Amino acid sequence: xxxxxxxxxxxxxxxxxxxxxxxxxxxxxxxxxxxxxxxxxxxxxxxxxxxxxxxxxxxxxxxxxxxxxxxxxxxxxxxxxxxxxxxxxxxxxxxxxxxxxxxxxxxxxxxxxxxxxxxxxxxxxxxxxxxxxxxxxxxxxxxxxxxxxxxxxxxxxxxxxxxxxxxxxxxxxxxxxxxxxxxxxxxxxxxxxxxxxxxxxxxxxxxxxxxxxxxxxxx
Amino acid sequence: xxxxxxxxxxxxxxxxxxxxxxxxxxxxxxxxxxxxxxxxxxxxxxxxxxxxxxxxxxxxxxxxxxxxxxxxxxxxxxxxxxxxxxxxxxxxxxxxxxxxxxxxxxxxxxxxxxxxxxxxxxxxxxxxxxxxxxxxxxxxxxxxxxxxxxxxxxxxxxxxxxxxxxxxxxxxxxxxxxxxxxxxxxxxxxxxxxxxxxxxxxxxxxx
Numbered sequence: 534x535x536x537x538x539x540x541x542x543x544x545x546x547x548x549x550x551x552x553x554x555x556x557x558x559x560x561x562x563x564x565x566x567x568x569x570x571x572x573x574x575x576x577x578x579x580x581x582x583x584x585x586x587x588x589x590x591x592x593x594x595x596x597x598x599x600x601x602x603x604x605x606x607x608x609x610x611x612x613x614x615x616x617x618x619x620x621x622x623x624x625x626x627x628x629x630x631x632x633x634x635x636x637x638x639x640x641x642x643x644x645x646x647x648x649x650x651x652x653x654x655x656x657x658x659x660x661x662x663x664x665x666x667x668x669x670x671x672x673x674x675x676x677x678x679x680x681x682x683x684x685x686x687x688x689x690x691x692x693x694x695x696x697x698x699x700x701x702x703x704x705x706x707x708x709x710x711x712x713x714x715x716x717x718x719x720x721x722x723x724x725x726x727x728x729x730x731x732x733x734x735x736x737x738x739x740x741x742x743x744x745x746x747x748x749x750x751x752x
Numbered sequence: 753x754x755x756x757x758x759x760x761x762x763x764x765x766x767x768x769x770x771x772x773x774x775x776x777x778x779x780x781x782x783x784x785x786x787x788x789x790x791x792x793x794x795x796x797x798x799x800x801x802x803x804x805x806x807x808x809x810x811x812x813x814x815x816x817x818x819x820x821x822x823x824x825x826x827x828x829x830x831x832x833x834x835x836x837x838x839x840x841x842x843x844x845x846x847x848x849x850x851x852x853x854x855x856x857x858x859x860x861x862x863x864x865x866x867x868x869x870x871x872x873x874x875x876x877x878x879x880x881x882x883x884x885x886x887x888x889x890x891x892x893x894x895x896x897x898x899x900x901x902x903x904x905x906x907x908x909x910x911x912x913x914x915x916x917x918x919x920x921x922x923x924x925x926x927x928x929x930x931x932x933x934x935x936x937x938x939x940x941x942x943x944x945x946x947x948x949x950x951x952x953x954x955x956x957x958x959x
Contacts, residue, residue, distance in 0.1 A: 555772040555788040555863065568775040568858065570904060659772065691893045698900050702907065709911050716918040723925035730929055734936040741940050749947055 556657040564640040567660065572632045572701035575663050575694070579604070579637065582622040584655040593655050600654075601642045609634040618642060632701050663694035773862030773901070775803070778810065780856050783848040790837040790865055797864045798823070798845060801830035801905050804912040805857030811848040817841025827851070860905055 559565050569577065583602055584593040604625050606615040614635070615627050629635055641654055664687075746752040770788075778784055790796060802808045809827040816822055816839055823833045823845075837843065849857055 555770065555786060555865075557784070557786045566776065568777070570775065570908065658774075659770075660774070688889055688893065691890075691897070695893065695896055695900065698897075698904070702900070702903060705904075705907055705911065709907065709914055712911070712914045712918055716914065716921055719918065719921050719925065723921070723929065727925070727929055727932060730932055734933065738936060738940050742943065745944055745947075751947070 555659075556655050558653050558655055561641060561643045561652050561654060564638050565656065566636050566638040567658075569635045569637060569660070569662065570633065571629050571635060571662060572697040573629055575629045575697065576626065576665065577629070577635075577637075577663075578624065578626050578661045580624045580659045581619075581639065582657040583641065584621075584657075586653050586655070588652070603638075603640045603642055605638045605640075607636050607638075609636075632704060663697075664690060770865045771862060773860070775858065775860040778805075778847055778849045778857045778859055780852045780854050781850050782856075783846055783850060785844055785846040786861075786863070787842050787844050788863060788865060789841070790843050792837050792840050794837045794866045795834065796837055796843075796866070797832065797834040798861065799830075799832045799863075800847070800859060800861035801902075803858045803860055803905055803908050805859075806852050806855035808857075808909070810857060810859060811851070812845065813848070814843065814845040816843055860901075862901075 557565075571577070581602065581604075583600060584595065585598075585600060586592075587594050598621075600621050601618050602621070602623070603618050604615060604623075605613065606625075606627055607613050608629075608631065614629075615625065617625070619625065637660070639656065639658075743752070772788075776784070798814060800810075800812060802810050807827075808829050811826045812823070812828060812831070813821060813825075814823040814833065814835075816837075818839065818841075822835055825831060845863070847859065847861070
């Protein structure tokens with residue numbers, strides 16, 4: 534039973550959202566990509582907010598009216614997991630099916646063909662890997678025991694994520710071993726091949742030239 | 753919805769640590785700036801590492817809102833810098849790859865702002881034991897995750913070098929074998945061509 538004050542506080546926080554977050558600048562039609570190397574079955578949440586540069590005021594507008602962001606998520610073998618157009622502010626989620634590098638790209642849908650001098654966008658971005666947002670549930674907790682349960686669930690989630698990363702790390706080390714063994718085998722066999730080419734070609738040269746000189750009556 | 757937005761609703765203004773950690777590609781001759789609004793008195797830590805590309809080095813600079821340079825390193829492979837924000841405002845940090853002409857680099861950084869509040873606020877008296885366990889377990893798990901990230905980055909570096917080596921060995925071996933073959937057979941025919949014109953003169957000398 535949340536009191537009116539708590540509800541107001543919660544709503545106030547929604548409005549405050551990303552203004553204290555970390556941000557960077559991009560050109561209007563520039564695509565910015567982020568690489569996330571994650572194990573399989575990992576949940577990723579990304580929150581972003583875009584602001585547009587106002588040339589007259591020489592400052593960033595509070596929001597970017599009419600501007601949307603294309604969010605594209607591809608795996609390392611170019612399989613597209615998510616490709617959607619969001620508004621100037623939004624949240625995207627996805628779960629990885631296979632372990633590896635996932636590339637998250639953000640691009641605005643600005644229709645300006647030429648980027649005017651000084652025209653840029655400010656993107657606030659927050660990406661969370663492997664954590665569900667349990668604090669909403671914690672805020673609603675009816676009593677302390679429930680809250681303890683939720684917080685323990687958070688810890689358990691953290692542990693599970695660590696275990697997943699460990700398994701992933703083991704797979705990667707196996708990959709690394711295979712690549713190194715491949716290189717080793719390549720070096721060995723190609724060295725053999727080159728030595729045998731040397732010997733065979735040498736014999737061919739000698740025989741051919743000998744026959745040639747005998748035919749020419751020089752020997 | 754960011755985690756701290758909802759949490760703050762119940763216990764007042766309790767902002768947990770922001771930890772943006774990003775792996776991105778820095779093209780050659782480019783620099784990438786990031787900005788962060790920090791309140792004074794917050795303990796912050798910037799850590800970065802170059803994963804692939806060239807000599808695995810990058811320039812890094814961290815400035816406070818007045819433009820004073822707090823940290824500056826040229827051509828570093830990885831580093832960790834902690835500081836406490838003394839002024840209120842936007843702190844900027846920048847990674848430059850301008851010295852590199854054609855290698856673009858993949859790099860990782862994480863910028864921790866503020867300390868995490870304890871999972872249990874002090875007025876919670878469910879159990880003192882639970883409080884200690886949750887706080888220290890949470891901190892321990894966080895440092896485990898941190899170490900795992902370091903291992904993952906180093907492994908990515910090793911993997912990229914191993915793959916590079918493998919491709920290079922394969923291509924150069926094939927190329928070398930091919931060149932060997934072509935040159936040896938070419939030698940024979942070249943040598944033969946030296947003797948083909950002099951056939952008439954040789955026979956005259958012989959007789």
